[in-house]
Amino acid sequence: MRKYLAIVDRHKATSGTRFINLLLDRLFIQVIYYVFFFIVGVGYAVLYGEGFDTESANQSFMFKLITLLTYLTISFSYFFFMEFYLGKTIGKYITGTEVISIDGNKPTAGQIIARTFSRAVPFDSLSFLGNNGWHDSWSDTRVIKGKNYVTERQSKEEINSIGAKEMS
Numbered sequence: 001m002r003k004y005l006a007i008v009d010r011h012k013a014t015s016g017t018r019f020i021n022l023l024l025d026r027l028f029i030q031v032i033y034y035v036f037f038f039i040v041g042v043g044y045a046v047l048y049g050e051g052f053d054t055e056s057a058n059q060s061f062m063f064k065l066i067t068l069l070t071y072l073t074i075s076f077s078y079f080f081f082m083e084f085y086l087g088k089t090i091g092k093y094i095t096g097t098e099v100i101s102i103d104g105n106k107p108t109a110g111q112i113i114a115r116t117f118s119r120a121v122p123f124d125s126l127s128f129l130g131n132n133g134w135h136d137s138w139s140d141t142r143v144i145k146g147k148n149y150v151t152e153r154q155s156k157e158e159i160n161s162i163g164a165k166e167m168s
Contacts, residue, residue, distance in 0.1 A: 005104045007156070008142050011149040013097045018128040018143060024091030029075050036074065037067075076116050084112040088146075098146045104153070107141050115139035 013021075045051055082089040087106060088098040099115070101107045107115070118124060118135040127134040128143075136142055 003103045005102065007149065007152060008100065008102055008104055008144060011144040011152070012132075013095070013143045013145055015129050017095050017097060017145075018133070020095055021089070021091040021097060021143070022125055022128075024094055025078070025089050028090045029071075029078050032078065033071055033074050036070065072120075075119075079116045079119065080112055083107070083115065084109060092143070096146055097143050099141050099143055100149075102140045102142060107139070111139045111141055115141055 041051075079089065083099050084107070087100070092098055099107055099112075101111060115135045115138075118138045121134060124134045128136070132142070
């Protein structure tokens with residue numbers, strides 16, 4: 001069980017900010033998805049010398065399955081890689097928020113995986129309108145306002161270091 005820091009709760013992002021994050025991230029995922037299929041379509045035309053027949057493809061169960069799996073893969077990859085390596089998605093960069101563990105540290109890969117896969121639960125996107133989003137609660141992570149959190153944490157560390165003997 002992780003140690004829960006009160007400082008993390010004091011700097012949680014508001015529901016409005018979280019909603020903006022959701023909209024921006026979904027927009028960027030859609031852009032990535034369309035760019036991916038544009039590149040695939042151009043590659044198909046170059047390799048086979050003809051355009052892709054979307055009329056018959058739209059009625060094909062296999063085509064629908066491939067596009068769904070591609071969308072899910074892009075979505076999960078976007079959230080996992082952005083949040084694990086950078087601590088924030090493009091939407092969070094714009095709103096100045098980031099993902100941290102409830103103990104104040106960078107989330108582990110396991111926490112980010114739990115966070116990413118729990119987004120597949122129906123209505124999870126709206127769960128942040130309550131106290132914490134399901135993907136936050138289930139993964140022991142929080143979305144915080146980055147600058148305010150860092151400032152308060154640095155202030156506390158400076159106060160705690162007063163009177164400590166400095167080594168040269």
